[in-house]
Amino acid sequence: MTSVAAVHTLWTMADGAAGSPLAPDGPGRIPAPHIEYAQLAPTLIVLGAAVLAVLVEAFWPRRGRYYAQVLLSVVALAAAFAAVIGLAAGGFGTTKAHIAAMGALAVDGPALFLQGTILLVSLIAIFTFAERRLDPAAHGRPVDSFAAQGAAVPGGEAEKAAVKAGFTTTEVFPLALFAIGGMLVFPAANDLLTLFVALEVFSLPLYILCALARRQRLLSQESAVKYFLLGAFSSAFLLFGVALLYGYAGTVTYAGIAEVVSDGAKQIDPALADTMGNDALLLIGGALVVMGLLFKVGAVPFHMWTPDVYQGAPTPVTGFMAAATKVAAFGALLRLLYVALPGLRWDWRPVMWGVAILTMLAGAVIALTQTDVKRLLAYSSIAHAGFILAGVIATSRNGISSVLFYLLAYSFVTLGAFAVVTLVRDAGGEATHLSKWAGLGRRSPLVAAVFAVFLLAFAGIPLTSGFAGKFAVFKAAAESGAGWLVVIGVLSSAVAAFFYIRVIVLMFFNEPKADGPTVAVPSPLTMTAIAVGVVVTLVLGLAPQYFLDLAGQAGVFVR
Amino acid sequence: MSFPLLTATAAVPAIGAVATAAVPAAKRTAAKWLALLFSLATLALALVIAVRFDPGAKGPFQLSESHAWIADFGVRYELGVDGISVALIALTALLIPFVILAGWHDADALDHDNANRRWRPTQGLFALILAVEAMVILSFEATDVFLFYIFFEAMLIPMYFLIGGFGDRAGTHDATEGAARRSSAAVKFLLYNLAGGLIMLAAVIGLYAVTADQLGTGTFSLSQIVQARAAGELTMGAGTERLLFLGFFFAFAVKAPLWPLHTWLPGAMGESTAPIAVLITAVVDKVGTFAMLRFCLQLFPEASKWATPVILVLALISILYGALLAVAQRDIKRLVAYASISHFGFIILGIFAMTSQGQSGATLYMVNHGISTAALMLVAGFLITRRGSRLIADYGGVQKVAPVLAGTFLIGGLATLSLPGLAPFVSEFLVLVGTFSRYPVIGIIATVGIVLAALYVLVLYQRTMTGPVRAEVQGMPDLKARELVVVAPLIALLLFLGVYPKPLTSIVNPAVDHTLSVVDRQDPKPDVRVNAEPHEAGSDRDAEAAK
Secondary structure (H helix, E strand, O other), X not given: OXXXXXXXXXXXXXXXXXXXXXXXXXXXOOOOOOOOOOOOHHHHHHHHHHHHHHHHHHHOOHHHHHHHHHHXXXXXXXXXXXXXXXXXXXXXXXXXXXXXXXXXXXXXXHHHHHHHHHHHHHHHHHHHHOOOOOOOOEOXXXXXXXXXXXXXOOOOHHHHHHHHOOOOOOOHHHHHHHHHHHHHHHHHXXXXXHHHHHHHHHHHHHHHHHOOEOOOHXXXXXXXXXXXXXXXHHHHHHHHHHXXXXXXXXXXXXXXXXXXXXXXXXXXXXXXXXXXOOHHHHHHHHHHHHHHHHHHHOOOOOOOHHHHHHHHOOHXXXXXXXXXXXXXXXXXXHHHHHHHOHHHHHHHHHHHHHHHXXXXXXXXXXXXXXXXXXXXXXXXXXXXXXXHHHHHHOOOHHHHHHHHHHHHHHHHHHHHHHHHHHHEEEOOEEOOEHHHHOOHHHHOHHHHHHHHHHHHHHHOOOOOHHHHHHHHHHHHHHHOOOHHHHHHHHHHHHHXXXXXXXXXXXXXXOXXXXXXXXXXXXXXXXXXXXXXXXXXXXXHHHOOHHHHHHHHHOOOOOO | OOOOHHHHHHHHHHXXXXXXXXXXXXXXXXXXXXXXXXXXXXXXHHHHHHHXXXXXXXXXXXXXXXXXXXXXXXXXXEEEEOHHHHHHHHHHHHHHHHHHHHOOOOOHHHHXXXXXXXXXXXXXXXXXXXXXXXXXXXXXXXXXXXXXXXXXXXXXXXXXXXXXXXXXXXXXXXXXXXXXXXXXXXXXXXXXXXXXXXXXXXXXXXXXXXXXXXXXXXXXXXXXXXXXXXXXXXXXXXXXXHHHHHHHHHHHHHHOXXXXXXXXXXXXXXXXXXXXXXXXXXXXXXXXXXXHHHHHHHHOHXXXXXXXXXXXXXXXXXXXXXXXHHHHOOEXXXXXXXXXXXXXXXXXXXXXXXXXHHHHHHHHHHHHHHHHHHHHHHHHHHHHHHHOOOEHHHOXXXXXXOHHHHHHHHHHHHHHOOOOOOHHHHXXXXXXXXXXXXXXXXXXXXXXXXXXXXXXXHHHHHHHHOOOOOHHHOOOOOOOHXXXXXXXXXXXXXXXXXXXXXXXXXXXXXXXXXXXXXXXOOOOOOOOOOOOHHHHXXXXXXXXHHO
16 A cells, blocks of 8 residues: 555645645646747757648648648758758757757757758658659559558559559658657657657657558558567567666656766655665666667667568668668667766676677678568668667767767668669569669669669778768777777678678679669659769768768767 | 879879760770870879989988878878889889770670660770779878778779679680679679778777877877887887787788688689789789788887798798699689789798898889789780680690790790899899898798799790690781780880899888888898899899709
8 A cells, every 4th residue: 555655645745745846836737838949940840840741631632732742841851950950050069058848858969960860861761752753653643652542452442443543642741750750859858758759759650651562562561560569569668668767766857867877866756765776677677778779770689670671661661761760769879878877888888789799790691691672771771780889889979979970871871772772673663682683784884883882881891981980980989998899890891791792793793684674764853862872972981071070069968 | 282293193093084984885995095095194193203202312201292181080191102102103003004905805895795875894994994093003102091991992892893894705605604703703802802901990990099099199190100109109019019910911911812811813813804814913912012011010010020920931831832723723814813822922921021132022023023914914815815715725836826926925924933134033032032031941942932933834835835736726816016015015124124123123222121120120131232233143143043
């Protein structure tokens, strides 16, 4: 009965006991929270646009809906990016960095840098979402990569009717906007509840997006179910960890947890008298929360969903997910480890060492046996998660800025690579089996060369952004004394290089097959996406200093 | 600010590569001439470097350029040349026009059965050659370790496409089989070198961590690190220094290549066309031995001395193993490849003997081996194109049908076996003397390599050129004008440098002395100097007697 009484005390205390901050207004009156709307503008713009997009979906005539949605998404993302730039120029990334929205969100360098990256990447990803020239027109109407009607049973009458009527799933745009909104909050979340809410806000739309492929719908739906089930598990773990950490610290804010970790609990909350300051809760809770984040990052042993989901999801969604989710999730992981749990680093660093090594090696080695481009890129993304973890482990300012830089470099390469995958097609849609890519360099040298540039960047060949990023994280790791991690990192890069090179061999040195795929000519949308990917890859490879400076200035978390 | 001569020398071929690649598909011949023009312009600039370079000047590097690049990584765009780099830049710039001329028609067949107008093999071939040239020159010029590393690694990519995309079509009955063999050779080349490079990357990062730790700011500047070491501001623990040394050395030993890391070379040279094989062995591989001299010895002098015994033994094994396998080869190009492995053994022997003769000899050896292998390999390439086979057994009596071809082949071969009077003799002799003065036993065993060289070269000549004229060889045309233009200057150079090596030695010697002073090694017998002609004349007789 004591526990029930304790809970009761908790509520009564909040309700109007003397000394409570709510007391002056009397019981039952909750003051409006103080929200810095201007500083949260990027997130608010995107989420507002998402709500607007739902209304468009409901009321706009079907004929013009596609154009309205594309325009709305692009304008919203561009405006949000402009807001990020404005905040950064206003010094919110450095001197004016602080915690906004009653302690829920941080407005600081890493948050702004990652939000800017996510917005840019999403803007490019929206271009690939909107691409309508790759699939042959159905009944005289241009179609995109998404199912005519998500609710129609694959192969059923309803689907045929939907295709005949020329439906397209314009819902993907509001869904993407909601996901982007969640991703913007995720790396800025400064308490565990906001973290969890943001996770759900960006995950749920992604599950739906994964199920919406126009071709191979069953595979796509299967991937969505797998992603959803495993994602739900990881969310549950994360939530459980949040509960345990609350039990340990008596608060869900990062700063509060960090304080309890370093100084011990000063004021024991009577409701939590049995649990506060109990290290077992801290360790288990911390591990569960980190596990939830490592799942989103795709680190071994929480990577199982990656290949199936990457393969089954519509390729534009895969590209978006692979690039933006990774940025958001690493941002959140960094903030959690650096702001909430720095006092625990002697505990989490060895574990992260193990995870990083496993992730690098498993990603690189399993990728060797893949025969599908999208699965190959999935395992490559796992290996890259391992490289980024090497920077996370550094626990230094250089570690933060190197991870920020790596994420910027990596996300554009990934997006570009998946955009190229959408171009290579045969009668059954995208030809993702590697054997079909043989001799692509002879048929369409330009597309093959562009893909080769992305592969070389993945492999970390000098003069590409991949090399600068890899060098930055390994340098940070080496400076923090993780020399052997670096050695394992370069060895797994050597393994990884092998399978990237194998694709290049296939494209350039193998004779093209007679019934091989053709390269579709995309609209300027996808072309822009690919061109931006190439330009960013080369610029970050040749002259990375400006962006390293940016990441360096952004490399301080606000507490 | 003075004219950035070093940058320009690398920029000209880089611009040439872009320009050549941009030539429309129909204008194949124009692309060839454009590439040749750019390579000649590069040669002219390289000669300007050689003239402007003052061997007597103080300081390790001349014509230096230095600009900020990636401050976060402590990386600067720093170029500079010493005598060794001048010699090797000149060699590179000299050989590329011949490589282009010799490969004039190598992509024609590809272009012929090419229905797709967007795929432009000819433009691709020459653009890639120029790209390799630009990167090789930059890696000879870079005095910043990171900058060097970037070009050292990046040059693998165009090289890889050259090997895999334009391979030798002689001797393969079936196009797919040939393609498979070529691509596997290319992949092997890339994987070996990439693995070496990545291990070096770990060492490069380690070097940064050490300098950042001790100097406050991390740096990759070679001269800054050498100065800091001399001043005692930078001290590495023996263990750290050795690990870093091994990381660097591993990459260079793969590139050079040193036994047992050599196995990629015979495949890569065998499967690529003769001009590309020349590019690999005479130009690109030199970056490996050059980097041993410039980076391994100067950055890690103590570790270099520590590793010397093992490296000398490996070099010795390379010399003998390469020569023995060359004797056993049935394929002309693979024979030259194994001969090159043997020669790289000599170069590494000379470098790590740590005597001024040894290192001067090694540097001259790099240049001379480049010229002599180019001569031998390119003539062999002409021969193989005519007959369509790489097997020694498919030839016989070529001498009677194509005497000029046979004659030039013989001179190239004799240079390879270091006949006195031809350039390689001088360098091989210096290496042996330099080694002998410090390590007599190793010097004596290495001499066996010369005997074996005579065996594989002369047996090759005898089997292909002499004897009864085989039916398939009947009517083989002799060297054409273009081919003579390629071969004649190389042979003239071999003769000239064989008789009068002073222009080279006078450039190289101060740089070698500087390297040795950094390593803190004195010659055992300081009175033997390289450019003392009378002494050399006398030693010629010794060497002949030794044979």
